Amino acid sequence: MTEELKSEGKCLYCGKMFPQKEIGKHLAEHLTIMEKESAGKTVSNHVHVEVEAGEMFLHLLVKGDAQMKVIDKFLRDIWLECCGHLSAFGHKNFKVAMSHKVEDVFQPRIKINHDYDFGTTTRVFLKAHKHYQLNLKEKIILLSRNEPLKIMCSMCKKELAVNICTVCWYEEEAFFCEACSEKHAEECEDFNDYAQMPVVNSPRMGVCGYTGGTIDLVRDEPYIR
Numbered sequence: 001m002t003e004e005l006k007s008e009g010k011c012l013y014c015g016k017m018f019p020q021k022e023i024g025k026h027l028a029e030h031l032t033i034m035e036k037e038s039a040g041k042t043v044s045n046h047v048h049v050e051v052e053a054g055e056m057f058l059h060l061l062v063k064g065d066a067q068m069k070v071i072d073k074f075l076r077d078i079w080l081e082c083c084g085h086l087s088a089f090g091h092k093n094f095k096v097a098m099s100h101k102v103e104d105v106f107q108p109r110i111k112i113n114h115d116y117d118f119g120t121t122t123r124v125f126l127k128a129h130k131h132y133q134l135n136l137k138e139k140i141i142l143l144s145r146n147e148p149l150k151i152m153c154s155m156c157k158k159e160l161a162v163n164i165c166t167v168c169w170y171e172e173e174a175f176f177c178e179a180c181s182e183k184h185a186e187e188c189e190d191f192n193d194y195a196q197m198p199v200v201n202s203p204r205m206g207v208c209g210y211t212g213g214t215i216d217l218v219r220d221e222p223y224i225r
Contacts, residue, residue: 005151007055009144020057023144024048027059028130035132044136045106046129046143049075049114051203059143064103064131066139072098074140075114075124078220079202082210085117089126103131122204145219148201155180164206167195175199 007020013030024046031046043064050057058078062071072087080087089096089105091112096105105112106128116122151161152175159177167190168174176184185191197206201220204210213220 005055005149007057007146007149009057009059009146012141012143017147018144020055020146023057024059024129027143031061031130031132031134035134038133038135040132040134040136042134042136043103044132044134045102046132047071047102047106048127048129050125050127052123052125054203055149056146056201056203058145061132061134061136061141061143062102062106063136063139064101066102067098068096068100068102068105069098070139071102071126072114074215076116077215078142078145078213079124080116080122080204080210081214082117082204082208085119085208087114087116089114106131116204117208120208122207124203142216145216146201148219151175151199153177153180155183161199164197164199165191165195166197166206167191169206 008017009020009023010017011023011026011030018026028046045062045064047060047062048057049060068089076087089112096112108128108130110128112126114124114126153159153161154173154175156177161175162178163176163181165174165176165184165188167188188195198211199205200212202210202213
């Protein structure tokens with residue numbers, strides 16, 4: 001997977017697509033207008049979730065009085081949950097508990113981490129954007145998520161990959177389309193036995209028993225439909 005991947009997300013409000021670096025600013029424009037029109041009295045937090053040196057991202061709008069466990073569950077449902085592992089939030093200077101209120105944790109420019117599974121850990125980072133006064137009914141809303149990345153088959157270089165070989169993960173050829181998956185199975189005994197896993201839109205792709213999320217399924221399917 002040496003080619004540069006294009007990361008972009010669709011805005012929940014207008015449906016337009018924006019590059020990863022621009023979608024946050026665009027969403028802020030909508031939220032600012034909504035704040036002026038709603039005359040809300042409840043704090044809502046715009047939270048950006050990202051992967052270190054990665055193209056996958058989430059933008060969330062979370063009620064300020066919701067507990068951090070609401071975000072934890074959402075991350076599990078959309079990106080992480082495979083075998084019921086433990087998880088935790090962290091910051092180098094203060095403790096972040098699941099019972100803490102979102103508005104108390106996400107002060108402007110605060111960045112925390114979230115770890116799922118303390119054996120084969122998947123770590124993501126959550127960054128606080130602006131607070132808004134909105135009449136938000138839902139505790140958490142998905143504002144945008146990266147569209148499925150166009151990961152090409154490592155063997156034929158022509159088709160989109162649908163499977164990963166976790167045994168060959170650190171080698172050049174680890175992503176395979178349907179046809180090349182059959183070819184790889186002839187060369188790698190472990191592929192059909194236990195090492196074959198689906199390509200999914202998650203930083204936990206290829207780790208432990210992860211095969212995809214339970215929400216926003218359109219953006220979490222194998223990339224050949």
